[in-house]
Amino acid sequence: MKRQKRDKLGRAHSNGYQAGLCGKAKEHCPYQNIEAKSQWLGGWREAVADRNMGLFR
Template sequence: MKRQKRKPSEKAFAKGYVVGFEGRSRSLCPHETQQARYDWLNGWREGRNDQWNGFNRMASVQKLSNR
């Protein structure tokens, strides 16, 4: 059975979340289109907030899988 691909916006958010959660810079955003960059930065922001609030790695993985 074929698996459905993720929407590009969800993928950009998830990649940004991981980078933010790892504490890396938002200047690492690889996207140039406005919508993908917006989604990536939103993910980055949420990842940074979760890291600052003390989430552990497993909580962040679970959060991304529930999106």
């Protein structure tokens, strides 16, 4: 059970990272669950920081 929960949260983080790389706004987060939304936003923030540092274009 714990593995499934971790996988869902990891997927949310990855989806948020991809959204941040594509330049989507954080308001486009598709998750309603607090934990998943938090993970998505964390990934989104990482991607935005990476883009600002010039790691991706």
